[in-house]
Amino acid sequence: MTIALALAVVGLPLLPALLAIFTSRARPLGFTATAAGLLTLAAAIVLAVRLAGGHHTHALSGFISLDALSGFFVFTISVVVALASFGSAAYLRAEEERGDLRPLQVRLYFVFFALFASLMLASFETGNLGLLWVLIEASTLASCVLVGLEAKAVSLEAAWKYIIISSFGVTIALAGTLFVYYAAGGLQGSPTEHLTWSFLFAHASALHHDSLRLGFLLIVVGYGTKVGLAPMHTWLPDAHSEAPSPASAMLSAALLNTGMYAIIRFQALAGIGLGRHYPGDVLLVFGFISIVIGVLFLVLRGNFKRMFAYSSVEHMGIIAVALGFGGTLGLYGALLHTLCHAVGKAVLFLTSGDLVLRYRTRLVDDVRGVLGVMPITGAALLLGALAVTGSPPFGLFLSELTIVRAGFAASSPVLVGLLLLLLVVGFIALMRAATGMALGAPPNNGVTTVAYAERSGRLLAATPLVAGLCGLLVLGVWIPGGLNTLITHAIGSIT
Amino acid sequence: MEGLSSLSTEGVLLDLAAVVILLCAFACLGSKLFDRYVAYYGLQSLTLAFAAGVVAQHNGEAGLWVLAAITFALKGVAIPLATRRFLLERFHLNRDVALSTGLSRSLIVGAALTVFAYLTIGRGEIGVALVARAVVPIAVAVILLGGLCMVVRRHTIAQLIGWLIIENGVFLAAIATIATFPFIVEAGVFLDLVAAVLIMITFVSGLAHQLAEASATELRQLSE
Numbered sequence: 001m002t003i004a005l006a007l008a009v010v011g012l013p014l015l016p017a018l019l020a021i022f023t024s025r026a027r028p029l030g031f032t033a034t035a036a037g038l039l040t041l042a043a044a045i046v047l048a049v050r051l052a053g054g055h056h057t058h059a060l061s062g063f064i065s066l067d068a069l070s071g072f073f074v075f076t077i078s079v080v081v082a083l084a085s086f087g088s089a090a091y092l093r094a095e096e097e098r099g100d101l102r103p104l105q106v107r108l109y110f111v112f113f114a115l116f117a118s119l120m121l122a123s124f125e126t127g128n129l130g131l132l133w134v135l136i137e138a139s140t141l142a143s144c145v146l147v148g149l150e151a152k153a154v155s156l157e158a159a160w161k162y163i164i165i166s167s168f169g170v171t172i173a174l175a176g177t178l179f180v181y182y183a184a185g186g187l188q189g190s191p192t193e194h195l196t197w198s199f200l201f202a203h204a205s206a207l208h209h210d211s212l213r214l215g216f217l218l219i220v221v222g223y224g225t226k227v228g229l230a231p232m233h234t235w236l237p238d239a240h241s242e243a244p245s246p247a248s249a250m251l252s253a254a255l256l257n258t259g260m261y262a263i264i265r266f267q268a269l270a271g272i273g274l275g276r277h278y279p280g281d282v283l284l285v286f287g288f289i290s291i292v293i294g295v296l297f298l299v300l301r302g303n304f305k306r307m308f309a310y311s312s313v314e315h316m317g318i319i320a321v322a323l324g325f326g327g328t329l330g331l332y333g334a335l336l337h338t339l340c341h342a343v344g345k346a347v348l349f350l351t352s353g354d355l356v357l358r359y360r361t362r363l364v365d366d367v368r369g370v371l372g373v374m375p376i377t378g379a380a381l382l383l384g385a386l387a388v389t390g391s392p393p394f395g396l397f398l399s400e401l402t403i404v405r406a407g408f409a410a411s412s413p414v415l416v417g418l419l420l421l422l423l424v425v426g427f428i429a430l431m432r433a434a435t436g437m438a439l440g441a442p443p444n445n446g447v448t449t450v451a452y453a454e455r456s457g458r459l460l461a462a463t464p465l466v467a468g469l470c471g472l473l474v475l476g477v478w479i480p481g482g483l484n485t486l487i488t489h490a491i492g493s494i495t
Numbered sequence: 496m497e498g499l500s501s502l503s504t505e506g507v508l509l510d511l512a513a514v515v516i517l518l519c520a521f522a523c524l525g526s527k528l529f530d531r532y533v534a535y536y537g538l539q540s541l542t543l544a545f546a547a548g549v550v551a552q553h554n555g556e557a558g559l560w561v562l563a564a565i566t567f568a569l570k571g572v573a574i575p576l577a578t579r580r581f582l583l584e585r586f587h588l589n590r591d592v593a594l595s596t597g598l599s600r601s602l603i604v605g606a607a608l609t610v611f612a613y614l615t616i617g618r619g620e621i622g623v624a625l626v627a628r629a630v631v632p633i634a635v636a637v638i639l640l641g642g643l644c645m646v647v648r649r650h651t652i653a654q655l656i657g658w659l660i661i662e663n664g665v666f667l668a669a670i671a672t673i674a675t676f677p678f679i680v681e682a683g684v685f686l687d688l689v690a691a692v693l694i695m696i697t698f699v700s701g702l703a704h705q706l707a708e709a710s711a712t713e714l715r716q717l718s719e
Binding site: 063128130131133134135137138141144145148151152153156157159160163164167168171172174175178179181182185191192195214 | 616638642645651654655658661662664665668669672673676677679680681683684686687690691694695698699701702705
């Protein structure tokens, strides 16, 4: 039953790709994508509830393996997939009506969007670290087609940087996986078992030290490239700003977390094999560099999609810092932050899609008066920015508070102070841009008076914004019991 | 799975192959002409296929023979031919002058990286008394040299080949230490590699249509 659900979660997102063989119209493809997104989410919720009970499934000698941590990430990513497929339906329809995309591009978009979602979800469901690598690299490839989709010189440039830097990074992660595998060479068991996470976790204290240490460092640098940890983040703002906005939402809210998931798994191994402090310190260093870089570039405002991308760098840094603080509180904060940031950033990038369609610009200074022109989008922009910068009563406030408490529990008050200072600077920078865009009088160039889509299209675009913000609001005041159990069991499965 | 000992015939052969692979990486770093650059990559891959064959012979593993054959056909023949056919000939690329630093300087940096690989990896306890002890630092040096190729060469095709050299380095480290990943994983790695190269070739030709040179020096619009 659990296996059937797991397969459903991976298979359902592929439905629109099948339909894309027969049609290249954005409307039917968009509806299929939304339906597939919702079905995937439903399957993921049922799966997560089963896994939250501490249920652990292991099949095909570890090639399929699910525990509560997999359940948590499957749930998070499928929320993002559902939100982004609503956004895709609206965005692609508007682009098609305008003639900005050719039929082949529409077809390619839905095929690769489906593949991207399916491969990411699949990577949480394997227990084999080699297969995990294969799936993460494959999801990178699927997503880089989305980045280069518009086939303009800039988007090809972004796609090229993305594919070459991430492939480089992920290859380093392959070398890391190799050394971890080699570290298990002295153990009993079959070669396949030596690459299976649950086997390695059970024997983590017997792993060869030097090899594990080298492997862990290479893993952090390698998968860290995917996560967007500074200084390996350079592909991220380009890819996020040039991809179609719903694809940017998927990149920022789903793909980065996939890389983080891999790092969490390896951190659990290294934490036992090398002692808790070594991997924690490594993650603290990368985390703080990322927060500093993210915040600094937030201050330089220019292109709002790039700003949201740098905010993702900042948040990935915060998650890395939380993992570095460690302990139950740190892990709880990291996982809660992953979920909340995914929802918040998906909302912001979908908002940016509406803005790009309406204002035909990506520059902060050219966008004014969104609240007047598009009330729902404007409100979503303001509230989304508030949520992402960690203001109460949204979920990220709660998760950041948990991380701060974890920092005090790990008795590093100086680091906590630094973290808080950086968060404040990030808040000011992002809110200054968001209020400037949302408030004021709309520009007088006539662009804004023309609605970019018909009513049903705008309704489709507004649905994920409202749903996402409501979700964040709920998470800010009340963590549902099921989610709490899921996160607690997820922490239990890696400590 | 036990590694090769450094005194067996297979161990010596693997050692020699690793040295040739390292030399090929240096040759790539130092060559000015595009077709030589691609040819040296091809030679490196063929040597790698030979090395995989040596380990396969020693371990008597069918899966490893298959991988050696795939390496031979794909990395040794297909990728160099495809690069030459679809990119170099179609866009009349002969010479890659877009170096960000002088050739001799990049070779010196390459030598320094090789020494660095020996100092950091060679001293550890990885693979004592096994051929892996000698080969792993070489593999790490190849990885670093591939990275250096990507950094100093500004042309997109040169960066593509640089990435493939890194991939070869990882593969060399793999056959020297653990013989191979489980077959399914290894097959997946190859699939990813093929897909990545296909997508990269598409991007490069798209860029070549839009820009005169498809050189990464022209990729300057997105910088902040």
